[in-house]
Amino acid sequence: MTTRQTPLMRAARFVGDLGNPFYEEERHRDVWNEASAFGLQLALVTALLFATVSIWIVGRPALPYVEIGLVLTGAVGGLTILYAQRLGVDVLAPQRLQRARMIPLAVLVVALLAGILHADATSWSWSTAAGTVTGILVVAGAIVLARRFARPDQPSD
Numbered sequence: 001m002t003t004r005q006t007p008l009m010r011a012a013r014f015v016g017d018l019g020n021p022f023y024e025e026e027r028h029r030d031v032w033n034e035a036s037a038f039g040l041q042l043a044l045v046t047a048l049l050f051a052t053v054s055i056w057i058v059g060r061p062a063l064p065y066v067e068i069g070l071v072l073t074g075a076v077g078g079l080t081i082l083y084a085q086r087l088g089v090d091v092l093a094p095q096r097l098q099r100a101r102m103i104p105l106a107v108l109v110v111a112l113l114a115g116i117l118h119a120d121a122t123s124w125s126w127s128t129a130a131g132t133v134t135g136i137l138v139v140a141g142a143i144v145l146a147r148r149f150a151r152p153d154q155p156s157d
Contacts, residue, residue: 055115
């Protein structure tokens with residue numbers, strides 16, 4: 001399959017150094033793919049764990065840093081998924097996700113959200129609640145649109 005060189009694909013080739021002769025040997029590619037998957041998952045879980053511990057220990061002063069960390073972590077994860085989708089791979093397909101594996105992650109996310117609500121309890125208002133609901137709806141809508149327009153059998157590019 002040929003892939004149009006969109007800015008995302010050009011950036012990925014540059015950042016990942018994908019033209020490097022290292023990738024010409026199949027075993028190197030396989031090992032590096034597994035190592036990269038492990039590293040990405042470890043970075044995502046570590047970022048969530050760090051954010052959760054920070055918000056519960058430091059409290060409200062950590063809130064802006066936790067929020068920035070979550071935005072950056074979400075952007076990295078989102079761009080990774082988008083890259084795979086651009087190459088025709090749906091990494092979010094239900095058959096790929098193991099529900100039991102997601103339980104500890106879900107518990108971590110709930111603890112993080114509870115910590116954020118606890119740390120920000122003094123400034124919580126109806127407008128904050130409306131903003132939160134709006135943000136959740138926008139993200140959910142973006143996920144639905146991304147899944148609709150990036151089918152594995154119909155590559156985006």
